[in-house]
Amino acid sequence: MLKTERKGKWLEIIVPPEWNDMTIDDLFRKLWEAPKKLIYHFQMENKVLLNGNKPNWNLPLVQGNKLMVLLFEDYFGEVSPTYHEIPILYEDDHLMVFNKPAFISTHPNNIELETDTLLNAALYYLQAKGEFCNIRHIHRLDRDTTGAILFAKHSFAGAILDRMLEQRKIKRTYIAIVNGTLSSKRGTIQEPIGRDRHHATKRRVSSTGQEAITHFQVLRVDKAAKHTYIKCWLDTGRTHQIRVHFSHLGHPLAGDVLYGGGSLFKRQALHAAKLEFLHPITDEKIICHAPFIDKPPIFKGINIDEI
Structure with a gap:
């Protein structure tokens, strides 16, 4: 190191x-x-x-x-700091990993109208301890998805992490609950994803879409609830990728109303459970496990540390 x-x-x-x-x-x-x-x-x-x-x-x-x-020049941007209690999984001078709660966006689309995003919370946390840095997200999580999300604290770390993400050197492992029982215990879904022309925010499998590859493994089957708990990891990072792929298979995520998963839960049952990468500066191996934080709990009988 x-x-x-x-x-x-x-x-x-x-x-x-x-x-x-x-x-x-x-x-x-x-x-x-x-x-x-x-x-x-x-x-x-x-x-x-x-x-x-x-x-x-x-x-x-x-x-x-x-x-x-x-590397550590003060930066004063236009995004407003806003207090939110967000669990931190890892932090050093170069980067941060948060455990994102549900119902909070990763970043504002309109910095004047949206002030309750994870980026706003990150700025508040850092500025409260005297750090005025150019923090930004390296990847996104959907508003209703929970779990580990990576931020760079300066432009140099951000540039290296962007390249690592593009080269698939940042591994993201998710836990999801899907409706029904899958026919295979493990497999790969390789279907391109594009926009749904009939719905502004929805995506769909499309022959003209972008390459999208999702690997999965069944963790356990809840026969009483007719649900399957799965672990999945991605080679690509398309919008709604896991949600679209399993809906396409006929097994939408439980709670995912947008893609036909019903309303058993208040949100889609999707959690970014683990993040693995080499540190962009020191080359140290970083592994972050994100505990489940839903109240009441959605995911039961799964040990995050074993994922």
Whole structure:
């Protein structure tokens, strides 16, 4: 794991042996795969120092050198901070993972009209402890879906995490309850998803839609309630993907009124139970389990730590 330390607005990185003979340019372009625009920004504004001095980005690094990167500048955006008690699963200087409750949106679509989203709550929490950072979500959860959701606290971490998500290096595992009994104990649903032209917010399986791949495994069957508890993980992240795929199979999520799942619960029975990824800066393995937080409980007899 990479040895780092925050020093004010700067991140100090002690060059490890495996970086010997790499250049700063190699780090940004090849190791971190940062966007060209962001690299230019760091280089032109002297936001990288080597042993306290402005470096030559094309000279080889030496083990033990001190690389300083300006990451933690104060940021004052237009989104208003609003208090909400949101469980935090993981936090450091670079990122946060929340356990999102139901009935709260990930971010506002209109910053003036919507002030009760997870982003508003994150800003309140951070500013209350003196952090004014450019926090933003890396992926979304539907308003009524609960569970683990990842935010970056500065643009550099955000750029790396965006790339990791695109390359399918961030694994998201969900727990869902579907109506009926599935014919297979495990499988993969590979059906493209597009907009439903008859409904503004609805999606559907469509030959002209975007690629969508959902893997699933049955956890248990509740014969009395005629429900099946499943674990699923995604290769893609389309809007309503799990909900659309299981509705297409004839097994909509319990409580999912929009996709034919009935109204047994106040929301669709879907929870982002686990998030796994390598830390964008330190390369540390991060695994977050998100406890169920519904009151009254929806998911019963499932041990999150075993997912």
